[in-house]
Amino acid sequence: MRKQRRNFDEEHEEHIDESWLIPYADILTLLLALFIVLFASSTVDKSKYESIMEAFKSELTGTKIENKDSGLSIKPSDKESDEKTDQQEQATVPVVEEAQSKEEIELEQLKQQLTKYIEDNNLQAVITLQDTKRGVEISLKDVILFDPGKADLKAISFKTLDVLVGLSKTVTNPISIEGHTDNVPIKNSKYQSNWELSSARAVSVLHFFESKSIAKERLQFVGYGEYQPLFPNDTKEHKQANRRVNIVILRKG
Known part of the structure; x- marks a missing residue:
């Protein structure tokens, strides 16, 4: 009876080592972050690329990004939108003014x-x-x-x-x-x-x-x-x- 109990205790103490799951999950997380960064960086300009690199650095080191709007967001900043709008207006207004001036002349x-x-x-x-x-x-x-x-x-x-x-x-x-x-x-x-x-x-x-x-x-x-x-x-x-x-x-x- 005592021998059977000892065998049972030995079997109970044996278990599967699951410590490998932690680095495996980390690798998957990093790969996912890498692919997201690669996808996002294909559609951004220089300033956006720098923001993405900051986000990637944060993902790897665990540091906090101060600006919540920076990083992987593909939404253009207000400054970028204003600059694009100004450029479009500057490209359109001279054409209209030139046509009006020609007619008035x-x-x-x-x-x-x-x-x-x-x-x-x-x-x-x-x-x-x-x-x-x-x-x-x-x-x-x-x-x-x-x-x-x-x-x-x-x-x-x-x-x-x-x-x-x-x-x-x-x-x-x-x-x-x-x-x-x-x-x-x-x-x-x-x-x-x-x-x-x-x-x-x-x-x-x-x-x-x-x-x-x-x-x-x-x-x-x-x-x-x-x-x-x-x-x-x-x-x-x-x-x-x-x-x-x-x-x-x-x-x-």
Whole structure:
């Protein structure tokens, strides 16, 4: 009985040595950390690489990394994001400014040429010019274009319109042709109101421009009738000023 118990104690005292598991687990952990570092470092820049090396050093030595955002994080820092945004803005803004500057230079040249033509031909009484937010606005009084109550262009208007067409071809901007009247009711069976008359006059000018090879997609028209007067319709002079067709070289922006 005592011999059997001794054999049992000897067998009980024998056990498998598991001390090898500790270094094996350490090796696996280090290998995993190495592969993560290699993967992460393939997508980072120099500063990020240095941070990763710090993390790797910490993993091997057990030292603490002071900045919780450094190391293996692939999220770019705020500074990096700001630098990239600034670079993108700097690359985009000059292109936009250059395009805008080119358009403004062309419109300024167009305005100078129009001003010279008006002055050289003493047309200040019937043609006015403005540079507005919309664009370069050329306003022609109806007396230079039409007979009273009609929308057919007078032959004497062709020379002036030819010049305006030629200058309009120096730019590629859209062109809006806008008809206006005074508040005197139309006494013509062909047009039911000043809206129809102002629209018909704008269309006549538009067709003239189109016949001179101005691209159709650049052209548009509108008839305002009596509802956008320059002056109160209280005098003959004011009514004459309100009867007009505006040719507006529109800004693209």
